[in-house]
Amino acid sequence: MPKTVFVLGAGASAPYGFPTGARLRTEICKKFAEEYSDLLKKQPELSHRPALPQEIGKAQDFANNFNWSSTPSIDLFLSRRKKYEEIGKLAIVQRLTEAEKVSVFNEDMQDYKQDWYSYLFHQMTKDLINIESIHKFAAHDYSFVTFNYDRSLEYFLWRSFQSSFSEIGESIIDKKLREFTFMHIYGQIAYLPWQQKGSKYDYLSKGEIIDIDTLKTLSKNIRVMHDNDRCNDANIGKIQQEIYSADIIIFLGFSFANENLEVLGIPNVVKQYQRTRKIYASMFGETHLRINKVNALLWNCIHTKAPQNEVKLGDSDQDCLKLLQEIDL
Numbered sequence: 001m002p003k004t005v006f007v008l009g010a011g012a013s014a015p016y017g018f019p020t021g022a023r024l025r026t027e028i029c030k031k032f033a034e035e036y037s038d039l040l041k042k043q044p045e046l047s048h049r050p051a052l053p054q055e056i057g058k059a060q061d062f063a064n065n066f067n068w069s070s071t072p073s074i075d076l077f078l079s080r081r082k083k084y085e086e087i088g089k090l091a092i093v094q095r096l097t098e099a100e101k102v103s104v105f106n107e108d109m110q111d112y113k114q115d116w117y118s119y120l121f122h123q124m125t126k127d128l129i130n131i132e133s134i135h136k137f138a139a140h141d142y143s144f145v146t147f148n149y150d151r152s153l154e155y156f157l158w159r160s161f162q163s164s165f166s167e168i169g170e171s172i173i174d175k176k177l178r179e180f181t182f183m184h185i186y187g188q189i190a191y192l193p194w195q196q197k198g199s200k201y202d203y204l205s206k207g208e209i210i211d212i213d214t215l216k217t218l219s220k221n222i223r224v225m226h227d228n229d230r231c232n233d234a235n236i237g238k239i240q241q242e243i244y245s246a247d248i249i250i251f252l253g254f255s256f257a258n259e260n261l262e263v264l265g266i267p268n269v270v271k272q273y274q275r276t277r278k279i280y281a282s283m284f285g286e287t288h289l290r291i292n293k294v295n296a297l298l299w300n301c302i303h304t305k306a307p308q309n310e311v312k313l314g315d316s317d318q319d320c321l322k323l324l325q326e327i328d329l
Contacts, residue, residue, distance in 0.1 A: 001141045002247035004329070007264065008146040008153070011253025011284060012320055015114040017103040018150045021073050021255075024095060028074060029067040032091045033060040035098075039212050062087050079226030089219040096149055096189055097215070100204045103152055105159075116252070116321040117156045123329040125161070131168055134176070137161075140329075143181035143242055147260055149188050149222050155203040158194055170194075183239060185263060187222040225259050240265035244273045249301075250327065251281035252320040256294050267300040277302050278310040282323045286316050 010020045019027060036059040040052060062084045071077040078088040109115055127136050144153065154177075161173050174194040182195070190201035201218070204210070243249065243264050254260075264270075279298045283291045291313055298311045314323040 001139055003141045003245060004143075004248040004250065005242050005246040006142065006144045007243075007249060007251045007254055008144060008148055009252070009254035009260075010148060011255075011282070012116075012146075013148055013150050013152050014253065015109060015111065015319075016105060016117070016152050016156075018099045018148070018152060019095060021075075024092070025066070025072065025074060027095050028091045029063055032094060033063040035094065036091075039215075043211055059087060059091075062091070073225075075225035078224050085224075086219070089222055089224065090215055092149070092222060092224075093189060093219045094215055097204055097210055097218070100150065100152070100189070101206050101208055105156055114319050114321055116319075116324055117153060118160075119321055119324055120329070121157060121160045124157075125164065128165070131165065134165060134168055134172070137176050143183070143246075145183045145185065145239060145242055145264070147185050147254070149184065149186065151188055151190070151192055151203060154182055154192055154195065158192065181242065183242065185235075185239060185260075186224065189218055190221060225257075236263060236265075239263060240269050244270045247275075247277065248327075249277065249279045250324070251279075252323070253282060253284075256281075256297070261297075267297060270301040276308045278312075280312050280314075280323060280327055282314045282318060282320045283316060284314065284319045288316070291316065 010018070010024075014020050014023075033056070037056045040055060065081065065084070066074065066077050066088075069077055069080075071080070074088060074092060078085050081088075104110070106112065106115065106118060124140055124142070125137065128134060146153070158173065158177055161177065162170060165173065177194060191199040193199045193202055243266070261267075279301060281294060281298065283294065286294075295311060295313050298313075302309045302311065312326075
């Protein structure tokens, strides 16, 4: 099977209820300070502390300054205002855990016609007619490199696999899923229990309450784009290895920001490895000018324009699902 790497940006998980960068900014500016204050007041051991007003004031000060900074992303704002880094990461995790609680899949989605998770799962399992054929599941050489903190794809694949083949037992399902690579470049909320032994942070359900201490713990698992230690050399090497060893690279919901391209080694590292490649990218909502620039960038990752090489970008009205439906997975 060809080695296929999916590169995921915020647009990839947006159909399932997770915020894009712009929406994350809006939610932090409008909701974080009040919700943070409510969490502090609901914890008896914290609600009467003398320092409580200062903590609430710090959250409000952070949200106000982020709002008035007119900075489009929380990552860039925190790189400029280092004193807010700790509470800024906490704000990110607080919004993402809230999104996880209300995330929706399959027919519960607002627009299930954008449901590329289900399409991918079907492509991965369409040849599994019975339990005896389960060994074919990991025959797909897929890996996922994601710039997102959320765990929705991993959860969806596990839940769908478990519901489809529960007779084989969770331990085998867990083992099969661990054969796929999931790389969160800037960290993730937490590992799911099937991903890491001893993890106590299962996928959150609606109405579940998370206390401040848990949020602070989870916030240490993430890094922001402009962190000096966002990725160490070893991690960058592993990430770039996944990319330049791929036969097929599929970008979904990815904005092609220069900082992220640098981490991936695109185009400078990738083009050094002369091999046959097919590269696809969803460009939903992008202008024709932007699409043309990304097209030129991706062709620069390919040594020649030989017939076996291909770069195909989706149209501005083509979401992740529509792009995948045109690819032979």
